[in-house]
Amino acid sequence: MINAELARAFERIADLMEISGGDRFRIQSYRRAARTLGDTTEDLVELAGQGRLTDLPGIGKGAADRIKQFIDTGHIDVLDQLQEKLPTGLLALLGIQGMGPKKVAVAYDQLQVSTIDDLKKVIESGALAGLPGFGATSVSKIAESIAFLETQAGRTPLGVALPFAEAIAEQVRTLSGVKRVEIAGSLRRGAETIGDVDILCEARDGQAVIRQFTEFAGVQRVLAAGGTKASVTMELKEGHELQVDLRVVEADAFGAALQYFTGSKEHNVRLRELAVRRKWRLNEYGLFDGDKSLAGRTERQIYEKLGLPWIPPELREDRGEFEAGADEPELVAVEDICGDLHLHTTASDGKNSIVEMAEAARAKGYAYIAICDHSQSATIANGLSVERMRRHIKAIRAADENVRGITILVGSECDILPDGKMDYPDDLLAECDWVVASIHSAMGSSGSRKLSPTERTLAAIENRYVSAIGHPTGRLILRRAPMELDMASISEAAARTGTFLEINASWQRLDLKDLHVRQALAAGVSLTINTDAHRCEGLGQMRYGVLTARRGGAGKPHVVNTLSLAALRKRIANKRGG
DSSP: OOHHHHHHHHHHHHHHHHHTTOOHHHHHHHHHHHHHHHHOOSOHHHHHHTTOGGGSTTOOHHHHHHHHHHHHHSOOHHHHHHHHHSOTTHHHHTTSTTOOHHHHHHHHHHHOOOSHHHHHHHHHHTTGGGSTTOOHHHHHHHHHHHHHHHHSOSSEEHHHHHHHHHHHHHHHHTSTTOOEEEEOHHHHTTOSEESSEEEEEEOSOHHHHHHHHHTSTTEEEEEEEOSSEEEEEEEEETTEEEEEEEEEEOGGGHHHHHHHHHOOHHHHHHHHHHHHHTTOEEETTEEEETTEEEEOSSHHHHHHHTTOOOOOGGGTTTSSTTSSOSSOOOOOOGGGOOEEEEEOOTTTTOSSOHHHHHHHHHHTTOSEEEEOOBBTTOGGGTOBOHHHHHHHHHHHHHHHHHSTTSEEEEEEEEEBOTTSOBSSOHHHHTTOSEEEEEOOSOOSSOOTTSOOHHHHHHHHHHSTTOOEEOSTTOOBTTTBOOOOOOHHHHHHHHHHHTOEEEEEOOTTTOBSOHHHHHHHHHTTOOEEEEOOBSSGGGGGGHHHHHHHHHHTTOOGGGBGGGSOHHHHHHHHHHHHTO
């Protein structure tokens, strides 16, 4: 699908229009359209062919015409004209902290700065500090931002950033005078990647807290330090840094600050609009009617005063949470998970035995697990031949007899072959309690003798013994793009057949992603959240899958491994026709 390309094109138009001083209402219109295009899971080519583009929020006739032009020609006239008018290197300047569109425009108009290298030269010469709106302090921060961008690894995956942030937050909790510490920003919303870490703390002596924070071990550079806020970079791994911002907030404003700095930007804009309609003012210090404080100590106060239910952080993306209804959404929680249905052992490429994985799961309070080692075609993962799999089934059954307090289900992660067939015959799959079907090879578009990834997935869904589709898009975050899949057709088939779609909780995957979760739920699909753990420690990644499910709006009833073992077996049997 070309959805992502179109979203980037519309965002680029907005950026270039803002740099060139375009009408702000038109700029915001392009940004809204870009967001809609990026969030849309249906194929825009198909929507255009059906004349349904204007059904999308924020897509009017003009935007629809530009989408159709891009589909037909690969170009958008407005974008081409802007790119001819302005150097393309200006877009890269917007990624530098302190260089918004207005400053980029000034630097370009006055000093012909059109690239990051140009910017570095005018910083070194002192010319940039002489421009209106800059100054020595501003230029110093811009220089530090450039240095940081050159050393950092780009966006950081959730599974790397969250433990890192939690460790820092724990350090802050130990500081004298600190009463409360919370992680905010996109991390609190459970975003799959983050740009920096935001931490809030409650304390009276902000200056003392900030001073101690900037002296933490691991701090590489102090970008800013004042009475209530500090920005530092900390070593994430060798050669790479991550920016961490700490804000010290008083108790009466803590809820307002936590809401504000959790975001998202789009969600906060909608909240401020609701406040303005009542002639109130909402910011990080609280909700005010003139000088009178209406709310601020807790987040719930803010939402209640604005006539809204509590909106969990994971849903604060302006993706329908304001229209969802008057009741507080009940999202799935880690505590709801009764078992992990995708685990590997030393039989294939895992690091722990069946018994060790079972005991680790039992220690987490799980009622059941499914051992799903790789099938024979996964040679790189020591996949099991048919005969090895038959012996493995007996080993799992024996372990189930011997390990008390947890049920060990016989499973398989069975490859979906390029021709759409399963890697094991049906009679072997029938011996399993649970089968995860996955694509691990030939992930590209179809050739003359193989099916497309969508066709292969649909074929697996129709197999009565396939319980779930594992990591459906095959992506690896920041490393491998997802397969091109018709998620609408896959969701429809999964709902019709009673096949579960997996949210693979491994932080490298988080697959299904949140937008696909929404699409699957809308189609009536039931989900399964599994860690795909290859060692005991991997069971702890369940929380990342739950965060992704919550971002997609999934509640406990939507997730099959929140069921009792008896209810789970019944759902599996329904798919098998028994």
